[in-house]
Amino acid sequence: xxxxxxxxxxxxxxxxxxxxxxxxxxxxxxxxxxxxxxxxxxxxxxxxxxxxxxxxxxxxxxxxxxxxxxxxxxxxxxxxxxxxxxxxxxxxxxxxxxxxxxxxxxxxxxxxxxx
Amino acid sequence: xxxxxxxxxxxxxxxxxxxxxxxxxxxxxxxxxxxxxxxxxxxxxxxxxxxxxxxxxxxxxxxxxxxxxxxxxxxxxxxxxxxxxxxxxxxxxxxxxxxxxxxxxxxxxxxxxxx
DNA sequence: GCGTTATACATAAGAATATTATGTATTATT
DNA sequence: AATAATACATAATATTCTTATGTATAACGC
Numbered sequence: 001x002x003x004x005x006x007x008x009x010x011x012x013x014x015x016x017x018x019x020x021x022x023x024x025x026x027x028x029x030x031x032x033x034x035x036x037x038x039x040x041x042x043x044x045x046x047x048x049x050x051x052x053x054x055x056x057x058x059x060x061x062x063x064x065x066x067x068x069x070x071x072x073x074x075x076x077x078x079x080x081x082x083x084x085x086x087x088x089x090x091x092x093x094x095x096x097x098x099x100x101x102x103x104x105x106x107x108x109x110x111x112x113x114x115x
Numbered sequence: 116x117x118x119x120x121x122x123x124x125x126x127x128x129x130x131x132x133x134x135x136x137x138x139x140x141x142x143x144x145x146x147x148x149x150x151x152x153x154x155x156x157x158x159x160x161x162x163x164x165x166x167x168x169x170x171x172x173x174x175x176x177x178x179x180x181x182x183x184x185x186x187x188x189x190x191x192x193x194x195x196x197x198x199x200x201x202x203x204x205x206x207x208x209x210x211x212x213x214x215x216x217x218x219x220x221x222x223x224x225x226x227x228x229x230x
Numbered sequence: 231g232c233g234t235t236a237t238a239c240a241t242a243a244g245a246a247t248a249t250t251a252t253g254t255a256t257t258a259t260t
Numbered sequence: 261a262a263t264a265a266t267a268c269a270t271a272a273t274a275t276t277c278t279t280a281t282g283t284a285t286a287a288c289g290c
Contacts, residue, residue: 010275013129042220077257110137
């Protein structure tokens with residue numbers, strides 16, 4: 001899994017972190033690969049997150065104290081589950097709210113064209 | 116007008132070009148400052164495009180043959196009206212379609228959380 | 231008439247964020 | 261047995277903005 005299928009190559013910029021946090025808020029506990037698959041599923045294969053962007057983002061959120069990680073062995077393969085910290089829960093409220101408002105604004109710009 | 120009011124500081128990344136093209140498709144003929152005001156109006160002051168991002172974007176689109184420019188003097192002040200070229204019209208179809216699908220995908224991710 | 235805000239363009243240094251390429255290794259499928 | 265899928269990782273490079281700064285005219289309030 002190296003590439004994005006589509007357009008979002010540039011469009012995704014800036015939205016990766018909010019996407020990850022939105023999913024983690026809902027699903028409580030997810031690992032990196034699972035996040036890529038969930039996004040792919042929800043968006044009907046329109047968006048495939050790249051690993052080169054996702055993993056550094058998860059590491060950054062962990063370093064910032066937004067996420068904690070829990071390593072598990074599945075057979076001989078490691079899996080890293082991420083969970084929102086207490087700090088994370090309060091910190092992301094604004095992030096997700098802003099993300100939501102931003103998407104609403106984009107909808108307005110697109111719909112405005114249809115009047 | 117130096118700064119963005121809000122969140123979209125990072126979120127706007129990648130969407131500036133589609134926004135500009137969406138507006139130009141609708142309004143036929145716009146100048147830079149007008150675009151900043153129109154976006155501000157449509158989004159109820161949520162998004163203020165920065166000049167440092169907008170002007171280079173317009174210059175790039177012009178260099179790429181997507182836009183043509185027409186200089187006008189308003190009093191002693193110059194104003195540069197941008198219009199989509201023929202090439203521009205066909206080229207932006209996909210850009211705007213992709214932009215629209217991307218925003219739909221973001222809506223799905225956000226709504227998915229509400230189920 | 232003077233200061234402030236709005237209009238209107240521009241560019242450059244630096245920051246942030248992602249792409250692309252590459253690497254390692256296990257497990258499942260054909 | 262080979263290929264695809266799962267699962268992590270990092271580094272060089274590219275792209276795209278932010279922030280800061282610059283110039284100048286026009287309008288508005290007082």
